[in-house]
Amino acid sequence: MTQSNDTYKIERTCSNCGHNDEIVVSKTDAAFELVDIDKVLGNACQICSSSSFTTTYQRPDLDYELLKEWATSPDLSLMPQDEELLLADEKYVDMILQVLDTISIPEHKRDLLIDALCIIVYDNTIDNLQPNDILKSRVINELNKRQDKLKLADNWIMDYIKKVVYPQLAFGRQNAV
Numbered sequence: 237m238t239q240s241n242d243t244y245k246i247e248r249t250c251s252n253c254g255h256n257d258e259i260v261v262s263k264t265d266a267a268f269e270l271v272d273i274d275k276v277l278g279n280a281c282q283i284c285s286s287s288s289f290t291t292t293y294q295r296p297d298l299d300y301e302l303l304k305e306w307a308t309s310p311d312l313s314l315m316p317q318d319e320e321l322l323l324a325d326e327k328y329v330d331m332i333l334q335v336l337d338t339i340s341i342p343e344h345k346r347d348l349l350i351d352a353l354c355i356i357v358y359d360n361t362i363d364n365l366q367p368n369d370i371l372k373s374r375v376i377n378e379l380n381k382r383q384d385k386l387k388l389a390d391n392w393i394m395d396y397i398k399k400v401v402y403p404q405l406a407f408g409r410q411n412a413v
């Protein structure tokens with residue numbers, strides 16, 4: 237695991253002359269792309285004045301510290317879109333549950349975390365060459381324990397996910413009678 241005082245690089249390469257610049261940013265700045273390198277270095281290449289660049293970010297692994305920061309800050313995003321797909325990964329399940337159960341977070345972030353759990357169940361039910369049944373059962377069990385939160389997230393979760401996931405949940409079976 238990375239330390240919070242680690243630093244990360246953002247590199248910018250001029251598409252015209254190949255001149256390369258880099259700046260060093262904090263873990264939080266790197267994870268959430270909070271620093272605009274063009275603002276730091278200026279909009280034009282120092283060598284040829286071109287304003288066409290390729291930028292690469294060195295990104296920290298998502299750990300509990302970052303997830304907590306993301307979850308508690310309405311404005312922070314991990315990616316411009318599809319955060320729930322990024323979070324729908326076995327390695328994040330423990331962190332997601334810990335954030336859901338121990339921290340007060342904005343509604344939208346809570347819905348995204350619940351959605352990510354549903355997507356894990358979906359991914360391991362449908363279209364998966366190597367479904368992980370142990371993971372699926374575990375996440376189903378965790379969703380069953382958090383039905384209040386799931387109901388609040390209902391509008392957020394895509395219908396095709398619900399269609400596959402809800403019938404596998406305890407309330408789904410009850411309601412189906």
Ligand SMILES: [Zn+2]
Nearest residue numbers: 250253281284
């Ligand atoms: Zn240049």
